[in-house]
Amino acid sequence: MEPQKVNRPVNVRRPEVMAQVAEDLARFQSSLVEWIREQGNELELPGVRLFLAESFGFCDGVKRAIEIAYAACRLFKGRRIWLIGEIIHNPDVNASLDALGLLHLPWKMDDPAYDALTAEDVVIMPAFGVPVSLRQRLEARGVTLVDSTCGNVIKVWQRVRTYAAAGVTSIIHGKARHEESMATASQSQGKDGKGNYLVIFNETEACLVADYMNGRGLDKKAFLERFAGCVSLGFDPDVHLAEIGLANQTTMLKSETAAIQQLLRAAVVERDGSDARFHMFDTICGATQDRQNALFALLEKPLDAMFIIGGYNSSNTTHLAHIAARRVPTFFVSTAECLLGPQRIRCYDLEKKKEVVRPLPAWFKHPERELQIGVTAGASCPANVIEAVICRIAELCGCAEL
Ligand code: SF4
Structure with a gap:
């Protein structure tokens, strides 16, 4: 099917449904x-x-996302309404949405289920957001998009896009397979898709990166194997760790994020003699x-x-x-x-x-x-x-x- 049009998400929080949604919630x-x-x-x-x-x-972000899902169900009653993955991670809330007849799309970029969508379908994007490529795929299908991405997640996206525009590699403290980190990683590639990222999970992984930057520990092959699935396509640690900017999944442990910042800043100072090529922005919400x-x-x-x-x-x-x-x-x-x-x-x-x-x-x-x-x-x-x-x-x- 040919792309019908590039569409914008619709605002479903309309006065005519919000009173009913308040009762639902x-x-x-x-x-x-x-x-x-x-x-x-x-x-x-x-x-x-x-x-x-x-x-x-x-x-507030979770409340808003649930409100949006309920409002979409009210507003588009009679149409097929899909949700990508889970709106948030709570079994009770998700079961209540299932009871409204919400259908599920898998959190898999290349799943054929997306090819079957038509302009008649309504698709809700969850509070964690979705990767850029998936959003583009949905837009191309011409579906009615409903966006419940939390504003705090969007702030992280803005930060990593700024890094990408300046040629700075985003180091994302998060879980590489968590929906939010996957969406943020896609944003860190910038408008032209050339930006780079590396997702690190904890201080142990931050130490591996810090050591590599100073010629210790893993060699390049072992480094890329260790971080397989956590880096942008074509990531070269010898090139892309030259200037780094830190961001984090909004829900990480604050003390661990602070420790990782210190570790990586010290690694840049050890290598360069200054922290000019280290950037950070605390994005824990x-x-x-x-x-x-x-x-x-x-x-x-x-x-x-x-x-x-x-x-x-x-x-x-x-x-x-x-x-x-x-x-x-x-x-x-x-x-x-x-x-x-x-x-x-x-x-x-x-x-x-x-x-x-x-x-x-x-x-x-x-x-x-x-x-x-x-x-x-x-x-x-x-x-x-x-x-x-x-x-x-x-x-x-x-x-x-x-
Ligand atoms: S980013 Fe923060 S405010 Fe937004 S949904 Fe997640 S926990 Fe809630």
């Missing part, structure tokens, strides 16, 4: 969570004191930082356990779980159903990277003193799920129904 709210917030984020029950972090749950800072503050309390609530594939939630697990027994759960009973819990194992069933400590059911339990949730976790988990914790601790 009420299902994600919780009067209990609001009440706890009003009480100073503490809930005192017989034998248990529960602390909620100062900042937790839905961020405010919501991610707020939730991490609030968790650090919560962990100052003498907690017996910490519950982290959210989707297991949610990057910002996983980082919260890592922060908590270093300090206190931590249970990373996606729903209240994970709390199987007084002795067992289904939770995400950060080492094994899969859901496991673990025993709950004996003191959970038979505490010898008042228990202090911390609770927080990632930016994509709705309040109704948080409420359900709190109620289940209270129930398992032997408290009467809330």
